[in-house]
Amino acid sequence: MLEDVRLLSAGFCLHPEFMAIRGGGWKPCRFPAGFVYLRHSRFGHVLFDTGYSDHFRKETAEFPNLLYAKLMPPRFQAADRACDQIERMGVRASEVGMVVLSHFHADHIAGLRDFPKAKIIATRIGYAAMRRARGIAGLLNGLLPGLMPADAEERMCFTDTLTAAGVPPTLADLGEARDLFGDGSALLVDLPGHSTGQIGLYLPETPRGALFLVADAAWSQDAIAHLRPPPRLVTALLGETGTYRRTLESLHRLQHAMPNLAIRPAHCRYGHLA
Numbered sequence: 001m002l003e004d005v006r007l008l009s010a011g012f013c014l015h016p017e018f019m020a021i022r023g024g025g026w027k028p029c030r031f032p033a034g035f036v037y038l039r040h041s042r043f044g045h046v047l048f049d050t051g052y053s054d055h056f057r058k059e060t061a062e063f064p065n066l067l068y069a070k071l072m073p074p075r076f077q078a079a080d081r082a083c084d085q086i087e088r089m090g091v092r093a094s095e096v097g098m099v100v101l102s103h104f105h106a107d108h109i110a111g112l113r114d115f116p117k118a119k120i121i122a123t124r125i126g127y128a129a130m131r132r133a134r135g136i137a138g139l140l141n142g143l144l145p146g147l148m149p150a151d152a153e154e155r156m157c158f159t160d161t162l163t164a165a166g167v168p169p170t171l172a173d174l175g176e177a178r179d180l181f182g183d184g185s186a187l188l189v190d191l192p193g194h195s196t197g198q199i200g201l202y203l204p205e206t207p208r209g210a211l212f213l214v215a216d217a218a219w220s221q222d223a224i225a226h227l228r229p230p231p232r233l234v235t236a237l238l239g240e241t242g243t244y245r246r247t248l249e250s251l252h253r254l255q256h257a258m259p260n261l262a263i264r265p266a267h268c269r270y271g272h273l274a
Contacts, residue, residue, distance in 0.1 A: 002185045004039040005206045007264060008085055010051025010111060011076025020219035020267075022228040031267040033074065033107040035082050036201070036213055037089070043181055045091050046098040047118070048201050048213055049266060050111030052076045053083070059106075059146045068106065068139050083114035100180065100188070102215030102266065103195040104130040105142040113149050120149075121180070121188075124158040126197025142195065142238060159188050159199060170257040171202065173250050191217040193235070193244030211262045212254075217247050218265045227252045 009032035017024030020031070033051035040046060052074045060069035078084060083093040096115045101122040102108055112120070133143035149155065165179040165187050177187040180201070187202040194216045201213040216238075218224045229248050235241040255263055 001041050001183060002038060002203065002206060003041055004037070005203065005211065006037040006089075007034065008037060008051075008082070009034045009080075010053065010082045010085065011074045011080050011107075013072050013074050013107070015072075018231065019234050020230055021223045022231065031219065033076075033110075034264075034266040034268065035108075035111070037082075037086055037091075038186070040181055040185070042183075043097055045086070045096045046100065047082060047086075047096055047115070048100045049102050049108040049215070050082045050099060050114070051080075052107060053081045053111035053114055054078060055113050055147055056106055056110040056144075059110075059144050064136055064139060065144060065146070067136075068142075068144065072107075074107065081114060082111045098180075100199075100201065101126070102191075102200065102213070103198040105195055105216070106144045106147060108215070108266065109147050112147065112152075116149070118155070119157050120152060120155045121157050121159065123190075123197030123199060124160055126195070127156060127158070129196040140237065162188070167202070168204075168258075170254055173253075174247075177202065191215060191247050192239075193217065193241075193247045194239045196239075209260055209262065210258070211264065213264055213266070214251060215266045217244075217251060219267050220265060221263065221268055224248065224251045224255055224263055224265070 012030050012032045014028040016026045017029045035051045036048040038046040093115050094117050096118045099115050099118040104126050130143050133145050159178045162178040165177045167177045175190050177189045180186040189200045189202050191198045191200045200215055203211040229245050232241050235244045
């Protein structure tokens, strides 16, 4: 079972608020690159996403990938890297046995190379889209294949190979879940619309109650609570607007059906869940 859950972030970007939520202003807002550390009684140290790392700077040093860094320049220091943060917690990067990727955008996978021993958990269709990504077309989809480890193929474990699991009735319209650890403590749930093969992580029991990590299915808790999606142009560039909004509507209904459930998008401010 889960013994520890910590919501952290590795760097951030600044974007005008209106890009993330309907009715937002032009003032730049900080969007942390969230990642989550979990410790499981059997599987040990696990991460959900990785945030930014210095591999991003190397991968975007030249054209055409340079355009990615120009359009969405991250702010981070070496000490912000996920591997450095968990080391300060007493965990070596080589001890991390799993990294679950919500999807393959650079701000979620840039630190993946820092965890050389970890099995990589992701959707088959998301990984296929990453492998197909080329040049400008790949950039427009937020994909930088060079961030993947050279041995990624051997380390991949696709979610469709995991045991199917039931979900609470209030989550049923999000579809089937997959049991990450085989004990019901962490369920992977499809969250389509933002990026090909995006998944969230539902944790029925944490020290502070149930927690649902929803990646980029929303960019703020306010968007979920008040059903305020980003502009259509933004969601169309990054995914499929109709599907994105249906997923957001499902999360909105879920929040009202389960008001005590903590729903956390990746780019909200994260903190320790004690």
